[in-house]
Amino acid sequence: MNIVLLEPEDIQSDTWVIHSKRQLQHLREHLDITVGQNLKVGVRNGARYTTEIISINEQEVCIRPISDEAVPAKLPVHLIVALPRPKVLRRLIMDSVTLGVERISLIHSYRVDKSYWQTPFLQQLDNYVTLGLEQAGDTIVPEIHMYKRFKPFVEDVLPSLISKETPSYVAHPYAEQSMPVNIPHACSVVVGPEGGFIPYEVDLLTKNGCQAVSLGNRILRTETSISYILGRLFS
Incomplete structure (x- = not known):
C-alpha cells in the first residue's frame, strides 16, 4: 500500500x-x-x-x-480481455489497475467456461481495483464493463472504439505482423483466454477493425501477456 x-x-x-x-x-x-x-x-x-x-x-x-x-497519469488504453479463471481475474484486475489502464472490458469467448460468469469474484472487483490503486499511488478508478456475448460485442460495440487515431490490436501468436512498440497514441488491446481465441473469433475481430499482431513465438499466460503488451506499447 x-x-x-x-x-x-x-x-x-x-x-x-x-x-x-x-x-x-x-x-x-x-x-x-x-x-x-x-x-x-x-x-x-x-x-x-x-x-x-x-x-x-x-x-x-x-x-x-x-x-x-500529483496523481499518476493513466495509460491511454482500453484493455479488452476474455474473462479468465476466477483466481486469475483477481491478479489481472489488480495488475492492470496498477499499470494505469484507463478502461477494462471483460468479454466472453468460446474457451471461456460459462461458470466463470457466476463467480463471486465479479462482485468483488471494486476491492481489487482499490488494491491496485493503492499499490500505484493512483486515485482514479478505471471504467470496467462486462459483455457476456462475444459476437454482439465485436459487431456492435468494438467498431465504435476503433479509428485511425485509436487502433485496436488483437494479440494472436500466429499473426504475421508484430505488435508495435512505443506508440504515440491511444489504442484498444484484445487478449484471449487460456488457449487463445478460436479461428472464427480472430476472423470476426479482424473483420470488424482489429489488427492481428504477434508477441513472438512464445505462448504466454493471460496475466503475463497483459503486462508484456502494456510495457511494449507504452515503453
Missing part, C-alpha cells in the same frame, strides 16, 4: 478519518504509525495528498491534509 485510498464520505472538514480494518491493520503492522507522522492519502476519483496523523485509536486514525500531490 503506497497510498491510503479514502472514500469521499471519509472527508470531514479539516479532519479526515481512516477506519477500514484492512487499512488500519496494514498501517499498524507495516508502517508502525505514530501521531505526527506523514502519510500519503488519496480520495477515490479525486486528488492525492500528503497528510499528518493527528490521532490514533483502535477504531480509526484521524489525519489532516498538508499538501497536494
Whole structure:
C-alpha cells in the first residue's frame, strides 16, 4: 500500500478519518504509525495528498491534509480481455489497475467456461481495483464493463472504439505482423483466454477493425501477456 485510498464520505472538514480494518491493520503492522507522522492519502476519483496523523485509536486514525500531490497519469488504453479463471481475474484486475489502464472490458469467448460468469469474484472487483490503486499511488478508478456475448460485442460495440487515431490490436501468436512498440497514441488491446481465441473469433475481430499482431513465438499466460503488451506499447 503506497497510498491510503479514502472514500469521499471519509472527508470531514479539516479532519479526515481512516477506519477500514484492512487499512488500519496494514498501517499498524507495516508502517508502525505514530501521531505526527506523514502519510500519503488519496480520495477515490479525486486528488492525492500528503497528510499528518493527528490521532490514533483502535477504531480509526484521524489525519489532516498538508499538501497536494500529483496523481499518476493513466495509460491511454482500453484493455479488452476474455474473462479468465476466477483466481486469475483477481491478479489481472489488480495488475492492470496498477499499470494505469484507463478502461477494462471483460468479454466472453468460446474457451471461456460459462461458470466463470457466476463467480463471486465479479462482485468483488471494486476491492481489487482499490488494491491496485493503492499499490500505484493512483486515485482514479478505471471504467470496467462486462459483455457476456462475444459476437454482439465485436459487431456492435468494438467498431465504435476503433479509428485511425485509436487502433485496436488483437494479440494472436500466429499473426504475421508484430505488435508495435512505443506508440504515440491511444489504442484498444484484445487478449484471449487460456488457449487463445478460436479461428472464427480472430476472423470476426479482424473483420470488424482489429489488427492481428504477434508477441513472438512464445505462448504466454493471460496475466503475463497483459503486462508484456502494456510495457511494449507504452515503453
